[in-house]
Amino acid sequence: MLLDALTLNAGHNAAVVVLGTAAFGLAAGAVGAFVLLRGRALIADAAAHAMLPGVAGAFLLALALGGDPRALPALLAGAAVAAALAVLAVDALAATGRLKDDAAMALVLSVGFGLGMVLFSVVQALPVGGQAGLKGFILGQAAGMLEGDALLIAGLAIAAAALLALLFRPLALLCFDPSFAAAVGLPVRALDLVLLSLMLGVAVIGLGAVGALMVVGLMVIPAATARLLTGRLATMVVLSALLGAASAWIGSAVSAARPGLPTGATIVLVASALFVLALLFAPERGIVARTMQRVPAAPRRDGASPGRGRSMSAAG
Template sequence: MPSWEEILEVVLLQNYNTRLVVLSTTLLGIAAGLIGSFLLLRKRSLMGDALSHATLPGVAIAFAVMVSLGGSGKALPGLLLGATLSGVAGLFTMLLIRRTTRLRDDVAMGFVLSVFFGVGVASLQMVQGLPGASAAGLESFIYGKTASMVQSDFFLIAIVAGIASLISLLFLKEFLLLCFDDGYAGAQGWPTFALDVLLLGLVTAVTVIGLQAVGLILIIAFLITPATAARFWTHRLLPMMLLSAVIGGVSGWLGAGISALTPELPAGAVIVLVAAVLFLISMIFAPPRGVIPRLVRQRHLRRKVDRQHFLRAAFEILEAEAPDRDVPSNSPFPLAALRSKRTWTPHELRKILKIARREDHLEPSEPRMLRLSEAGFGEAARVTRNHRLWETYLIRYADIAPSHVDRDADLVEHILGPELVEELEDFLERGPVAAPIPPSPHPIGKEASSS
């Protein structure tokens, strides 16, 4: 186990050997996080996957060209240039397929990925037989060599990541439009194709430098995972991008740090796992869109709907007992009457009554009878009033037949806020709803089913 001093040394970038690796992966994570946000929103997350495979033929061909020119064939700038060119070729193939056929994005990506990768493997095999050159180690291009990073690698990553981040922030507005409504962007006169090329060009640049430095799988994960994790926390693009950059950066920093401390763990894999853990946490717990907060909200809503149904049913029973009064009086009513109002199972009904008792909407009464409390009766009157206001509005302004309006009203009434109710009152003021609680615009209960 590494000691605390060692951990601190690595994490705080004081160790020269690991500083470059940790810094590089952090920068890559930030840049990929920013750009990945656009890819996610454009539903092209797997673009990094396709492009990273598409770089392989370029590597092999660049190697062959450099060897035939008399070089060693392993000069990094040449290989990177080849990779970039073949990545761009893959990119244009994809966009062309997308534009000229009815095949969809996923097929275009899969096509480029598999065919380019196949060509790459075949040509790598071919150049291996070239006389006077050893192509061994070209594959490390695919898997990355994080641990043996040198200063020039770091500068390259820093420059490319910096430029890519800068461009993605400068073109924020254009990319935003492209991601959310490219048809509208085109109609407004924006060059959508050029913007698409620019965005995917950035992806290619980050992919190529990332591939070389940290490997194929990591760069794919960097483009997808942080952005998807950030999406759970916010509904706005800029905060999402920044958060995604932070998640990418933190995964790079922590992952590379952990890997530096435990030599048998490959850096790329650890970084992917750190990002995956951050994703999992976001997916489960993030308040706006996480799974648990959403379940809790759904439960709350369901409870609220149940409560309102119960109260309105009770109020309508009381109304039916005193047909000639504007507002019925609060008196006990039999449980059986309630059961016939709605298709509650006994279990559901027991739960609803339990909650109503806990919320003081029910008062203790004789067995098999129910009696609303003062608060419960007031709430029941309010709920019923909202329901009828909304029904009246729907009948009058949305032309919904009175016999159907009950269910349509049910869809909305539970989320009517006080302001909306006030607005409804204003709307309907001159109508027959001057009464504190308007009469139901349609027959209720047994009369309804017989009519």
């Protein structure tokens, strides 16, 4: 069954799920490389947790207006609005000077998640149908993905990847040397907003596939894995995208073969396993390679002292 799911032979629905989540993983990995280098992982986590009240609020609003409360575009729109408000709240709290950035992020994350759980409880108590599917937005429930949902996710993921490719050089300067980027006339603030928008967009489109609690993991873990394998940004972005797609492909296939496993958690565990392998066996930055560099070489027969191993460059 697992092999069938991996090779897209487990039926049309399983193939749709695997391809849809893989498209999301590709975009998440690519954007995650810049999120990691720019140090925006925590604010991404805060925004992801804040999406939960947005989803529940969109359900309640659609229900009150007589629309379909289960429509994915409406739920994703609610998540996007809530995530954007969370980012603005973090920025506003940090701007007061009374809270540091990490404290502001932790506060927004906690409030967003708590409010989301309360609203989800309210939704679950309503005498209407369809609210059971909202639980999938917490840990992911790709098994219930329809073909139209998968096409929407894939289309948005491709659009995010295309925008990232278009702005690759300015974003690279922003991540590595924002002062130089400002000096050469690049709109640093606007580029930061673009990166945040890409981050939020990827988080929103992956909400139904991997869930709010796991979506940031699929952005950060493949990027961290790629960083262990290379020191070149272009190669890192490509590797991160491929690792994200592979993690989503394998994780969603495992979840399809074992329906009791939550999709988002399974995908993140696969990504984490790849990270551990890279942490151990990366050619230059891996633990094994670094340990071998510290092992003294055997004395030479001519009495000369052995040379020391090549030092590593932290910058890459």
